[in-house]
Amino acid sequence: MRKNFLIILPAFISFVFSCNGKQNDGDIASAAETQNYTQNAAENINQPAHSFESGSEKALKEHNASSEDILFAEKFSVTIEDGYTRLIVDAPWQNSGKHRFTYILSSESALVPDSLKQYERITTPVEHAVIMSTTFYPFIDTLGHKKSINGISQVENYYSSWIIDAVENGDIRDVGFDQVLNYEVLMELQPDVVFMFGVQSGITKNIAKLNELGIKVVMVADYLEPHPLGRTEWLKFFACFYDELPLAKAIFSGITDNYYTLKKSVAKFSKHPKIMIGLPWKDTWHIPESESFAAKLIKDAGGNYIWNDLEGTEASQVAIEQVVFKSLAADIWINIGVAESKEAILMHDSRFKTLPAFENGELFNNNKRIGELGGNDYWESGPLRPDRVLNDLVKIFHSINPEEEGLYYYKRLN
Numbered sequence: 087m088r089k090n091f092l093i094i095l096p097a098f099i100s101f102v103f104s105c106n107g108k109q110n111d112g113d114i115a116s117a118a119e120t121q122n123y124t125q126n127a128a129e130n131i132n133q134p135a136h137s138f139e140s141g142s143e144k145a146l147k148e149h150n151a152s153s154e155d156i157l158f159a160e161k162f163s164v165t166i167e168d169g170y171t172r173l174i175v176d177a178p179w180q181n182s183g184k185h186r187f188t189y190i191l192s193s194e195s196a197l198v199p200d201s202l203k204q205y206e207r208i209t210t211p212v213e214h215a216v217i218m219s220t221t222f223y224p225f226i227d228t229l230g231h232k233k234s235i236n237g238i239s240q241v242e243n244y245y246s247s248w249i250i251d252a253v254e255n256g257d258i259r260d261v262g263f264d265q266v267l268n269y270e271v272l273m274e275l276q277p278d279v280v281f282m283f284g285v286q287s288g289i290t291k292n293i294a295k296l297n298e299l300g301i302k303v304v305m306v307a308d309y310l311e312p313h314p315l316g317r318t319e320w321l322k323f324f325a326c327f328y329d330e331l332p333l334a335k336a337i338f339s340g341i342t343d344n345y346y347t348l349k350k351s352v353a354k355f356s357k358h359p360k361i362m363i364g365l366p367w368k369d370t371w372h373i374p375e376s377e378s379f380a381a382k383l384i385k386d387a388g389g390n391y392i393w394n395d396l397e398g399t400e401a402s403q404v405a406i407e408q409v410v411f412k413s414l415a416a417d418i419w420i421n422i423g424v425a426e427s428k429e430a431i432l433m434h435d436s437r438f439k440t441l442p443a444f445e446n447g448e449l450f451n452n453n454k455r456i457g458e459l460g461g462n463d464y465w466e467s468g469p470l471r472p473d474r475v476l477n478d479l480v481k482i483f484h485s486i487n488p489e490e491e492g493l494y495y496y497k498r499l500n
Contacts, residue, residue, distance in 0.1 A: 192209070
């Protein structure tokens with residue numbers, strides 16, 4: 087996972103006493119019933135993203151939009167002109183105000199208006215790229231261009247065995263991160279572009295330094311998208327650099343259709359369990375606000391988020407005492423940091439053992455898929471595949487034995 091997720095991850099964090107929770111068989115659907123409700127979408131859940139190349143347009147039509155539109159993402163736009171493509175990235179780091187980055191993409195021989203020469207021009211298709219986040223890899227891989235990657239940041243954060251092996255073999259170089267970027271290695275790689283993200287304004291120093299060295303930088307703000315499908319839609323952004331936009335649109339359409347099929351399936355459930363989320367970080371609990379990425383997934387999976395009264399799209403810092411008190415109303419606890427067991431949870435605070443979700447064993451963490459170096463696939467491929475995340479949550483929230491039905495990113499903690 088990338089560095090910003092060390093800040094965002096505790097944000098996906100949050101006692102629970104309920105007489106209408108999952109312990110009452112009359113309040114929940116059976117495993118067979120849940121499977122029946124979600125079977126149409128579930129058939130596609132375990133398929134690789136590129137299998138959606140001829141994806142349905144049904145979900146897109148529900149938004150009264152054509153497949154060319156950016157439907158969910160708020161941080162970028164694409165304008166296709168005669169001979170070139172204009173990409174705009176808005177406010178690509180937290181509290182970045184009106185910062186905007188414009189990129190002009192075209193073939194080497196294309197003519198671009200003089201009025202656009204002030205912007206970074208990048209020749210496509212990109213042949214060599216350095217990626218500074220684990221989440222960028224699945225986008226490029228899904229488009230069929232993973233071999234263009236010749237540099238990454240922090241191999242220990244990767245789940246992909248292909249990336250790990252390529253670094254070990256010397257085919258891909260690790261260029262460091264943040265203030266310890268290895269500029270010498272970057273100069274040796276001579277990438278066509280460095281795909282970078284920023285948490286704070288200090289990232290502009292790295293951009294300036296790379297520009298001085300003649301290395302082109304493209305800012306990516308997928309992690310700031312509040313809608314799960316908004317993050318997925320960045321597939322279209324990356325596709326522009328590889329001349330693969332039609333493919334990206336088709337794949338996105340398939341994932342979107344799958345997501346909405348699952349979302350609609352939860353309307354058949356009469357009960358909506360109350361959900362708490364996360365773990366504290368240095369005596370403070372970063373609570374995802376009601377319109378955030380995490381909150382939307384809970385709502386779309388038919389859960390009742392206990393912090394729905396916390397307005398906003400980001401995260402609020404809340405005292406542990408307040409979280410413990412409010413969590414007395416929760417039935418299920420998800421996204422529990424890096425905890426692998428109940429014992430690990432109690433190492434943070436012994437008071438957690440009194441929470442109903444803890445007492446009832448309704449503890450599900452998104453760390454089932456961990457790579458050989460410790461990278462978590464939830465943070466790597468999850469942004470591309472929110473349909474898989476949603477499928478897990480639907481099972482966790484509405485099934486008696488979700489593990490028996492098969493969970494992709496999640497596991498129960500004992």
